[in-house]
Amino acid sequence: MTDERLDAAAREDSATKGEMTRARLRRAATNVFARNGYHATKVSDIVAAAGVTQPTFYIYCESKEAAYEALVAAFRDNLRQITLTNLIDPAIPQAELETRVAQSFHRFLDFMAQDRALTEIGFFQPPGCSQTKALMVDWVAANIAQEQAGGVFRADIPAAHIARMLVGLLDQMGRMNTDAAGRGELARHCARLFCGGVGMRTG
Amino acid sequence: MTDERLDAAAREDSATKGEMTRARLRRAATNVFARNGYHATKVSDIVAAAGVTQPTFYIYCESKEAAYEALVAAFRDNLRQITLTNLIDPAIPQAELETRVAQSFHRFLDFMAQDRALTEIGFFQPPGCSQTKALMVDWVAANIAQEQAGGVFRADIPAAHIARMLVGLLDQMGRMNTDAAGRGELARHCARLFCGGVGMRTG
DNA sequence: CGATAATATTACTCGTCAGTAATATGTTTC
């Protein structure tokens, strides 16, 4: 690839025909993988959805597997970014905790909804999802441990377990297909249970 | 199939050669489907694991898909049984709530661990898992609504959401491969968060 | 033993699917 092409790719404007095709293939692959999962999608489905022929696919992708891995990796990078910038401040006044946690859930849900198909690939469906969730548990657990050390979260549940449970909540909530307002409500409900539990607090 | 054969299948003892083969195929199918998922498992893998040849598979199973569906259905039936007999009594003293919820989680985790491979098929991996979880959410939500009506659970989170979150917790916890003691601990941690949340209860 | 049913095997078919060689069609640059 020559310098001019790299420039064209870097500048968002004036996409070359090739970049257009690449983008359409990527979108098509994302949608088809999301709908059918890795094993059940055929390259022929992807190229049909993209409106190109099969060899064209292999101009832009080394293999079906490489195309899939690239999508998983892209989602993973985005999720890591979101997770690390989405951590609860270790020094939150207890009173604000639930609100802050709700905001955090809300950002996660928005992120997932923003490209639902990619989320399906990277977070919901195997084989990509398992490693993604394992990584996320680690990222989150580190933060939870800090909260516990700071006295914000109770310390009688191991951070790793809380992190797993949080990911479990997010997994189930993320699968609900709601609009922006619905996501706000979901996030508040998550935060309510996550912070205060289901009990009536009468004891 | 003659009456004698049905009798032999009903009585657990004196399994005929055919019933032995059926059982070995079922075990093999369970393990291979669990390891590789539906689409990535080949009938040839199953029969190799079972130590029989391919046509033998088709003596006992109508198709690869039918074999898979039968396993999913079997898990689903068991799960339904466990779920319906595992509900929290609507009139629990608040003080005992967490203990009772922990017992409930414990029974679920034991059930999942008891045949881990079947659980993988019916609960963890698509395509079987999605319908299973949807059903379980319904079963659980009905009970949660009762708890809310009885004043045991807080009512400011919709029962359906609580049910989904509970399934999310169970999903993540069930994936951890722990021994019986570990499951007891996990169950207590789940119950602790589910009933009381992560907050320090200082407010 | 010899007949009958049950159980399993060898040796295939037919379709599908990932991936490719050879070739054609635009598109920039001089």
Added chain:
DNA sequence: GAAACATATTACTGACGAGTAATATTATCG
């Protein structure tokens, strides 16, 4: 306008995998 490059296509291959027909082996019982 021709050389050089980028982009896409037609027409394949080779392997694999679900499912089967015909046949062999093993147990059961009169």
